[in-house]
Amino acid sequence: GIQVEQSPPDLILQEGANSTLRCNFSDSVNNLQWFHQNPWGQLINLFYIPSGTKQNGRLSATTVATERYSLLYISSSQTTDSGVYFCAVIFTGQGAQKLVFGQGTRLTINP
Amino acid sequence: SQTIHQWPATLVQPVGSPLSLECTVEGTSNPNLYWYRQAAGRGLQLLFYSVGIGQISSEVPQNLSASRPQDRQFILSSKKLLLSDSGFYLCAWSAMKNTEAFFGQGTRLTVV
Numbered sequence: 230g231i232q233v234e235q236s237p238p239d240l241i242l243q244e245g246a247n248s249t250l251r252c253n254f255s256d257s258v259n260n261l262q263w264f265h266q267n268p269w270g271q272l273i274n275l276f277y278i279p280s281g282t283k284q285n286g287r288l289s290a291t292t293v294a295t296e297r298y299s300l301l302y303i304s305s306s307q308t309t310d311s312g313v314y315f316c317a318v319i320f321t322g323q324g325a326q327k328l329v330f331g332q333g334t335r336l337t338i339n340p
Numbered sequence: 341s342q343t344i345h346q347w348p349a350t351l352v353q354p355v356g357s358p359l360s361l362e363c364t365v366e367g368t369s370n371p372n373l374y375w376y377r378q379a380a381g382r383g384l385q386l387l388f389y390s391v392g393i394g395q396i397s398s399e400v401p402q403n404l405s406a407s408r409p410q411d412r413q414f415i416l417s418s419k420k421l422l423l424s425d426s427g428f429y430l431c432a433w434s435a436m437k438n439t440e441a442f443f444g445q446g447t448r449l450t451v452v
């Protein structure tokens with residue numbers, strides 16, 4: 230099956246720093262999503278990005294599907310950015326789309 | 341707008357007891373529905389998915405089962421819980437193929 234690898238597994242930064250999270254995947258996919266899991270476990274949708282670049286405030290994402298990777302950029306980090314960031318690739322199998330998740334990057338922003 | 345409801349939020353159950361977790365979606369018809377489990381605070385594993393009423397596909401063999409008695413209702417069940425069933429269970433929906441998926445608030449299950 231498809232393998233999804235995220236790096237780094239853990240990242241500790243000071244408030245105000247910038248960060249880049251990477252997601253590599255092993256096969257062609259139909260689409261890709263980035264999520265932020267908050268301390269209460271809720272998965273917040275950040276980006277739905279099959280290719281190209283999207284921006285939302287201090288966050289932006291780039292997916293290069295032909296090279297099988299996606300990047301999530303966080304600028305001017307705030308303590309509320311802390312949590313686990315997941316990428317999930319989407320592929321269609323047996324009539325339904327499936328999301329395969331990476332293991333996540335745990336981001337800690339210190340004040 | 342579409343919303344997804346999942347309950348209960350937390351559950352503590354003894355080993356050997358039954359389980360029923362419910363997920364419902366509002367504001368859409370014929371959604372794809374999914375159950376995921378997250379252990380140890382990291383990656384999510386797909387357990388079951390459904391493309392229609394009564395249509396359930398299982399991704400991994402386990403002590404759990406799923407049912408879809410109505411279009412927008414997805415239920416995760418077990419007849420006898422094991423300690424290894426503990427974890428964070430998330431329900432998700434998507435409108436159709438290759439569209440964005442949205443998750444419920446999750447149920448934190450502890451089997452004691």
